[in-house]
Amino acid sequence: MLSITDLRNGTLVEIDGDPHIVINYSHHKMGRGGAVVKTKLKNLKTGATYERSFHGNDKLDQATLDEKQASFLYKEGNKYLFMDSSTYEQFELPDSVIADSIPFLAEGIEVKVMFFDGLPIALNLPIKMEFKVTHTEPGVKGDTAQGGTKPATIETGASIIVPLFVNIGDVIRVDTRNSSYIERVK
Numbered sequence: 001m002l003s004i005t006d007l008r009n010g011t012l013v014e015i016d017g018d019p020h021i022v023i024n025y026s027h028h029k030m031g032r033g034g035a036v037v038k039t040k041l042k043n044l045k046t047g048a049t050y051e052r053s054f055h056g057n058d059k060l061d062q063a064t065l066d067e068k069q070a071s072f073l074y075k076e077g078n079k080y081l082f083m084d085s086s087t088y089e090q091f092e093l094p095d096s097v098i099a100d101s102i103p104f105l106a107e108g109i110e111v112k113v114m115f116f117d118g119l120p121i122a123l124n125l126p127i128k129m130e131f132k133v134t135h136t137e138p139g140v141k142g143d144t145a146q147g148g149t150k151p152a153t154i155e156t157g158a159s160i161i162v163p164l165f166v167n168i169g170d171v172i173r174v175d176t177r178n179s180s181y182i183e184r185v186k
Contacts, residue, residue, distance in 0.1 A: 002062050004037040004054045012063040015052075019044045019063035019116045044114070044121045047096050066115040067124075072105050080105065082113060082120075091120050098123045103158035104176050106131075125176045130185055131155050132171050139164030 002013060011022045024040040034056030042049045044065075054060070069085040079092040080102075093113075095102060101111075101123045109129075114122035136152035152162045152172075160174055162181045171185040 001059045004035065004056065004058055004060075007037055007039060007054070007060075012065060013041075014061040014063040015041070018046070019065060019121065023049065044116065045119075047099070063116070065122075067112050068115060070111055070113045072107060072109045072111060074107060075105075082111070084113075085110070093120055093123060097121060101125050101176070103179065104129055104131075104156060104174070106156050127176060128173050128182060129176055130171050130173050131158075133162070133166060133168055136162065136166060136168055138167065 002011070005027075007013075007022055007025050009022055009024060013020050013022065020041045020043055022039050023042050026038050028036045028038065030036065036056075037054045038051065039054065040049060040051050044063075070082040070091075071085060073081040073083055073090065075081075076092075078095045080095065080098060081090055081092050083090050091113075097120075098105075104125055109125075111126075112124040113120050114124065131154035133152045134155050137150055139148075139150060148164050149161045150164055150166075151159050152166055153159055154172070154174070158179065160172070160179060160181055162172060166172060166181075166184055173182040173185055174180070175182055
């Protein structure tokens, strides 16, 4: 059991039988009243986000998720097929559950899949991934005095903002948490 003082960003809790992750929280201490923790929660089964307040004596169950290594195989309609790396069993995840990860899914990529009660419910990508730039406008010398940026399309079809010196065919490292350019690899 977790008390409201244990809630932090990223804490996994179980509410009404569903696993939730705390996206954001803020602690408020009322003058003579008890403490209140306002949270923004994401239901990992449905993908819905909502706000909820907890008061001083509230207790929450900690959600226990199993994590397995898997390979992304292919997309079929609005479902994405994966293969468990240890048992070679195949399973699918709907696009509504993995919407944030879709721009970075390339065939054969290794990911971590979270399971709750034996059902796959969430996907964790590596934080840093490398992709080949398939399209970008050429940077012209003298465009800016401070180092400008431009949009580039990577091999998965996602659009990333990159510095002017990045060209088609370059391999870049991307932070998958916020879709930002980190560095040029080649």
